[in-house]
Amino acid sequence: MKPAVSARPSPLTIAIRIGRGAVFAARRQPATAGAFVLTVGLFAAATAHSLGFASLSNVRTLSIFAAFVGLAAMGETLVIIAGGLDLSVPWLIDFGGIALSQMHRGLHISLPLILLLVVLLGMVLGAVNGLLVTFLRAPPLIVTLGVGGLIEGYLVAVGTLQSSGDVVPDGIERFANARIGPFPDITLVWLALAVVAAFILSRTSLGRRIYAVGDNARAARLAGIHVERVKFATYVISGATATLAGVLLTGYIQTAYVGMGGDYLFGAIAAIALGGTALLGGTGSSWGTVAGACTLTVLAGLLPVLGLNTAAVKIVYGAIILAGVYFARAVQQIGGGRHGAEALREVQTLQRASGMEAMDTHHMGAAGRSMARHSAISGQ
Amino acid sequence: MEAELALTPAKRHGVWPLTVRPSGGALVMVPLFAILLLTDVLLQPDILTKPQIALTIQTALPLILVSIAQCIVLLTGGIDISVGGTMVIATVLTATWVGAGSGSVWRLMLVPLVGLILGAFNGALVVVGNFEPFIATLGTWAIYDGIALQILPSAGGTTPPALSAWAQNVTNLVPTSVLLLVFTLAVWWYWRSTNLCRHIYSVGSDETRARLSGVNIRKTKFSVYAIAGLFAALAGIYLALITGTGDATIGDGYILSSVEACVLGGISLEGGAGGVGLAVAGAFILTFIDGITSVLVLPPWVSIVLSAGLLILVIGLRSRLTKQA
Numbered sequence: 001m002k003p004a005v006s007a008r009p010s011p012l013t014i015a016i017r018i019g020r021g022a023v024f025a026a027r028r029q030p031a032t033a034g035a036f037v038l039t040v041g042l043f044a045a046a047t048a049h050s051l052g053f054a055s056l057s058n059v060r061t062l063s064i065f066a067a068f069v070g071l072a073a074m075g076e077t078l079v080i081i082a083g084g085l086d087l088s089v090p091w092l093i094d095f096g097g098i099a100l101s102q103m104h105r106g107l108h109i110s111l112p113l114i115l116l117l118v119v120l121l122g123m124v125l126g127a128v129n130g131l132l133v134t135f136l137r138a139p140p141l142i143v144t145l146g147v148g149g150l151i152e153g154y155l156v157a158v159g160t161l162q163s164s165g166d167v168v169p170d171g172i173e174r175f176a177n178a179r180i181g182p183f184p185d186i187t188l189v190w191l192a193l194a195v196v197a198a199f200i201l202s203r204t205s206l207g208r209r210i211y212a213v214g215d216n217a218r219a220a221r222l223a224g225i226h227v228e229r230v231k232f233a234t235y236v237i238s239g240a241t242a243t244l245a246g247v248l249l250t251g252y253i254q255t256a257y258v259g260m261g262g263d264y265l266f267g268a269i270a271a272i273a274l275g276g277t278a279l280l281g282g283t284g285s286s287w288g289t290v291a292g293a294c295t296l297t298v299l300a301g302l303l304p305v306l307g308l309n310t311a312a313v314k315i316v317y318g319a320i321i322l323a324g325v326y327f328a329r330a331v332q333q334i335g336g337g338r339h340g341a342e343a344l345r346e347v348q349t350l351q352r353a354s355g356m357e358a359m360d361t362h363h364m365g366a367a368g369r370s371m372a373r374h375s376a377i378s379g380q
Numbered sequence: 381m382e383a384e385l386a387l388t389p390a391k392r393h394g395v396w397p398l399t400v401r402p403s404g405g406a407l408v409m410v411p412l413f414a415i416l417l418l419t420d421v422l423l424q425p426d427i428l429t430k431p432q433i434a435l436t437i438q439t440a441l442p443l444i445l446v447s448i449a450q451c452i453v454l455l456t457g458g459i460d461i462s463v464g465g466t467m468v469i470a471t472v473l474t475a476t477w478v479g480a481g482s483g484s485v486w487r488l489m490l491v492p493l494v495g496l497i498l499g500a501f502n503g504a505l506v507v508v509g510n511f512e513p514f515i516a517t518l519g520t521w522a523i524y525d526g527i528a529l530q531i532l533p534s535a536g537g538t539t540p541p542a543l544s545a546w547a548q549n550v551t552n553l554v555p556t557s558v559l560l561l562v563f564t565l566a567v568w569w570y571w572r573s574t575n576l577c578r579h580i581y582s583v584g585s586d587e588t589r590a591r592l593s594g595v596n597i598r599k600t601k602f603s604v605y606a607i608a609g610l611f612a613a614l615a616g617i618y619l620a621l622i623t624g625t626g627d628a629t630i631g632d633g634y635i636l637s638s639v640e641a642c643v644l645g646g647i648s649l650e651g652g653a654g655g656v657g658l659a660v661a662g663a664f665i666l667t668f669i670d671g672i673t674s675v676l677v678l679p680p681w682v683s684i685v686l687s688a689g690l691l692i693l694v695i696g697l698r699s700r701l702t703k704q705a
Contacts, residue, residue: 087636138695139649141459145636146695149688157681266461266518279512311533314526322519326509 031276031284031328035291038274038324039298046302053305060184062297064252067190070293071245072261073268074190074197075126075238077289080272081201082234083214083281084140088129088148089242089268092122093261095151096246101256102158104169111171119243125151126239130232155258168254176251186248193241197286210234214281270321271296276328283332295324406658408697409646412690413661416668423675434555438548438622440667441557442467443637444660445615447645448564449608450638451659456584456604457651458506458513463612463638464631465524466498470616472528475537475626485540492613498524499609503602521635528628535627539620547621560618561660568656576603584651640687641666644694665690 009017025033046053072089079086096118103114125147132143178185201207209230212220221227245264250256269279274292277284299320303313421427427436446463453460470491478487498520505516549556571577579600582590591597615634620626645662647654666687673683 132692132696136692136696136699138699141639141649142643142691142695145640146688146691149684149691153681153685153688156684157679266521269514270518273512273515273518279514309530309533311526311529314529315523316526318519318522318524318526321522322505322509322511322516325511325515325519329510 029276029285029287030331032288032291034328034331035275035288035295035324038327039291039294042295042298042302046298046305050305053302056182058301060179060182060187062301063187064184065300066293066297067184067186068245068249068252069264069267069271069296070190070194070290071241071248072264073271073289073293074193074286075234075241076268077272077275077277077284077286078197078201078210078234079140079231079238080269080277080279081214081281081284082210082231083217084133084231084234085279086126086129086144086235086238086242087141087265088125088144088151089238090261090263090265091148091151091155092125092239092242093246093249093264094155094256094258095125096122096243097250097256097260098155098158098258099243100172100247100250101168105167111169114169115172115247118247119240122239122243122246123236124239125243126236127232129239130235133235134228134231152258159258168250168256172247172251173254176248186252189244189248191290193244194286194290201286206230206233211282214283216282267296274321274324274328276332278329288328292324295320406646406654407701408694409644409658409661409665412644412694413665416665416672420668420671420675423672430555431550434550434557436667436671437555437561438550438557440663441560442615442619442622443634443641443666444561444663445564445611445618446634446638447641447659447663448568448656449611449615451642451645451647451654451656452580452611453513453604453608454639454642454647454649455580455651455654456601457587457649458601458604459639459649460502460517460605460608460612461514461635462498462502462517462521462524463608463615464633464635465521465528466495466609466612466631467616467619467634468528468628468631469498469524469531470495470613471620471630472532472537472626472628474617474620475539476532478540480538480540485543488540488543488617491617492610495609495611495613495616496606497609499612500602500606502609503605506605507598507602525628525631528631532626532628535625535629537626539624539626541624544621544624547618548624565657565660572655576600580604581652585653637666638663640691643691644687646694646698 022033043053052058072093076086076089099118099121100114103109103117104111107114129140129144129147132138132147133140136143175185180188199207201210209220209225212223212225213227213230217227220230242261242264246256246261249260253260271292272284272289273279274295275284275288275290277288299317300313303316308316426432446467449463450460473491473494474488478484478491502517502520505511505520506513509516511519547556579590579595580603582593582595583597583600587597590600616631619630641662642654642659643649643662644665645654645658645660647658647662669683669686669690673680673686
């Protein structure tokens with residue numbers, strides 16, 4: 001045996017390891033990989049057309065705009081995977097910005113406290129969404145549209161009462177325009193939270209439950225999952241991330257107004273769909289949404305560079321959304337993406353392992369009893 | 381009129397089992413409609429003259445037509461975001477391509493056809509491309525909006541003056557808006573006993589059962605989107621005629637309003653329950669709310685909060701009444 005193998009692996013080894021990791025990740029989340037490939041392709045096309053597109057400052061700007069889309073869509077990704085929909089996102093963004101400047105003017109407390117308060121209020125609004133969806137058992141599209149309308153009404157009322165120029169706190173303006181090393185703060189916040197969201201989805205019990213509920217709420221309930229609580233949690237998270245997006249957007253554009261979140265109503269859903277998350281629920285991933293946000297942002301930056309007018313930009317934008325979603329679904333079918341049924345099995349395994357008796361046969365129909373029998377048999 | 385609106389097509393024809401769910405929404409809609417109508421009339425009694433009634437209907441009619449488009453798609457359990465895009469294409473075509481020239485009025489006949497084709501493209505995406513309706517129509521909405529903007533980059537253009545005068549007329553023996561509304565409802569009255577319409581209800585209430593009963597699911601869904609495109613185009617044409625000009629940006633507001641109108645009317649998003657009459661009533665409810673707030677000179681947020689609050693109230697009451705939303 002050779003002594004003293006150099007402690008540092010050679011660059012080639014590192015490259016191979018990264019390559020292997022990428023292939024592994026791509027196999028596990030083919031739609032995400034597809035969206036990233038699409039992003040890189042669009043980026044290369046833009047750079048080929050004008051070299052300035054790849055300049056550091058432009059990439060930085062793009063990454064900030066991707067962060068806004070990504071944050072707006074982050075919580076909603078969880079909502080959609082759990083089989084819901086949150087159309088109140090644009091008004092939550094408006095709320096985040098306007099509440100921030102209102103509190104800055106009205107309350108004399110420190111900025112971190114204001115931020116905490118605004119995001120907490122956003123979570124409360126998300127909780128209202130969640131409560132109405134679970135209690136009323138009403139279609140989430142309508143409930144969140146209604147709650148969005150109520151928020152808009154409140155913001156318009158507040159705006160007409162105090163129409164003088166709202167001041168954005170200096171601290172948040174500085175934060176939104178600052179960067180750590182080469183990376184803008186906003187982008188780092190987004191990516192850090194994306195890691196958290198991905199961790200929740202793939203490594204925690206809540207994440208497993210979210211997939212199981214979205215795939216088949218009935219089966220999830222029979223397996224002992226509190227379907228309502230899981231759905232409720234996703235709306236609360238969505239309220240938090242959308243409001244945070246609003247706060248950061250306000251800091252970046254240095255103003256707040258009703259309607260500033262308007263572009264994110266369908267933009268967030270388009271990013272989620274491009275990342276391979278089906279609106280039916282049960283499949284998808286947080287990284288997919290990150291990739292989808294990148295695709296949309298590069299696309300939005302690329303089209304004007306090509307000299308297209310607003311009209312052509314819209315047409316191409318729509319066409320790419322359709323093509324991208326089609327592409328995402330195609331690679332997912334080939335690669336066999338994560339499935340909710342798989343998540344449900346994992347939850348059941350976890351519960352059996354923790355000695356929790358999920359199967360209460362007294363409250364179940366024939367299907368549930370046969371399921372319980374099956375799990376009893378397979379458990380032996 | 382309310383009794384007529386509350387009717388659901390419960391006639392049984394043919395061999396397939398047609399299930400019509402109890403439309404709990406209508407139970408909520410009728411009192412709501414009555415209260416708002418009464419409030420509106422009490423606040424401004426002179427609204428009951430013929431020109432004023434015609435004017436109210438004229439204001440409501442574009443939303444009514446878009447809501448009908450949305451309603452037909454909702455009946456199958458789908459949704460159409462692109463109605464706003466189809467609508468503005470029809471509006472700008474009416475204001476430019478049809479235009480003010482006397483020789484080109486015949487082109488107006490082709491605009492509904494354009495709507496039908498755009499709707500059929502949505503239908504093809506859903507049926508052939510297997511797209512989720514929300515995503516398919518989200519994509520085409522951007523595309524159609526872009527096309528409209530390409531045709532007419534900034535608001536302008538002129539509609540045929542004679543046609544506009546006809547559309548805006550509120551003093552005729554039968555005012556145009558009343559005529560069009562009655563005609564639309566009559567078409568629905570006839571159409572709802574056709575095979576296609578019964579297929580729509582059976583697909584919406586239980587797709588598997590409909591398939592087993594021999595209903596051609598793909599054909600039905602395709603037709604639904606095409607018809608929605610047609611009605612969205614009609615809404616666009618009418619809007620262009622009553623305003624006399626074109627604007628490629630007015631469509632977006634109608635997307636969610638049309639869904640709201642359908643829900644306020646009592647149509648289930650899961651499909652199979654409700655009818656065009658309910659969508660028309662829902663569109664009137666939204667129009668009354670706007671009318672009441674403008675008569676009382678209330679600040680704009682009152683109207684926003686009122687319609688959003690009613691939306692949640694209606695959906696809540698309905699799920700309590702029917703145990704299903």
